Amino acid sequence: MAVEQQTIQEFLDTLSSKAPVPGGGGASALAGALGSALGQMVANLTIGKKRYQEVEEEIKLLLEQLEAIKGEFLRLAAKDEEVFAPLAACYRLPSQTSEEKAYKEQVMEENLLAATLVPIQVMEKAMEALKILKALGEKGSRMAVSDVGVGVQLVRTGLLGAVMNVYINTGSMKNREKAEELNHRAGRMVKEGSALADEIYDQVLKELTRQKG
């Protein structure tokens, strides 16, 4: 069943169980979707308000972009489950003869790459979502600025959760050049994304404690 069609209880139950999926990969993608939804809430609380009329068109665009990103996160949560079974099956392939060994290695390599590209895409979507949350934190309704802060933490979890599955899979790849290239790409996103997330969150916290404290 598609992730979004499950009740939260059902998802939590299978996540808690020893079933291999959903696991950290699916939970990371779901965190990204929750963070995107919070960004949409902020956009929806901004649109239609006189005070924010000047940025309304821009906010509408950000709302649309978040809708697409949220959908991508859910698609990737499902995809994360799909790539698991063929990869697990690879480990059970025979490797007695040299032909069997060569075949197993090739299929394994293909499946490891497929399993790495899913969390890489989760990370890319998280980077996009963070940039939108930054704009919403600057221009969106001040009433909802705390929701930007929570959204940022959720998307950051998507980023820092997904990178683990990148490292697990690239660690087993034979093509070290490709593996290092993917690790480098992921590492750069972690560095840039964490810094951006911290910057947005700290700004929100500053505003909250200044405004009201």
Add this chain to the structure above:
Amino acid sequence: MAVEQQTIQEFLDTLSSKAPVPGGGGASALAGALGSALGQMVANLTIGKKRYQEVEEEIKLLLEQLEAIKGEFLRLAAKDEEVFAPLAACYRLPSQTSEEKAYKEQVMEENLLAATLVPIQVMEKAMEALKILKALGEKGSRMAVSDVGVGVQLVRTGLLGAVMNVYINTGSMKNREKAEELNHRAGRMVKEGSALADEIYDQVLKELTRQKG
């Protein structure tokens, strides 16, 4: 409807909308529940394995504790919605006469305190969950160590998301002594919890890149 009985799609839809609840508070509590569930997955993958027989009784206890904490996070997500309506209603109370003003101030103060105690409890549960995840990261199945890492990020989001609602509500409280006491309690949990989360996550990352990189 209880949070956990909704489908993920339903929850994401209302979260995205301009409806005030669920918002950042409910999403923070849900992040805590997801992180606790991942901890349970790690425990379930450890129990029954010969290699971890020595710690099995301890892990079973951690599993039970996480089940209770996960339930508390869900209860607090619902509670977060419950305390919103009476607080919002307070702002609409009349404040013409001095009696009306005094009554409004008193009711407001009570409701602000109730609305602050929910995220404070979310933070307390997050602190408990982080300590359990630390133990699971040290003693649980090495196969599932990345799930500890993702779980930690989710629970950290519960902590850093919930604190925003503490500051928003204490910022409006008239009793500044009580407000500062609550802010201090929350600030200490943020500091200790973030440090603990970073420590566990970095340890997991180190193991993943050493093991396989």
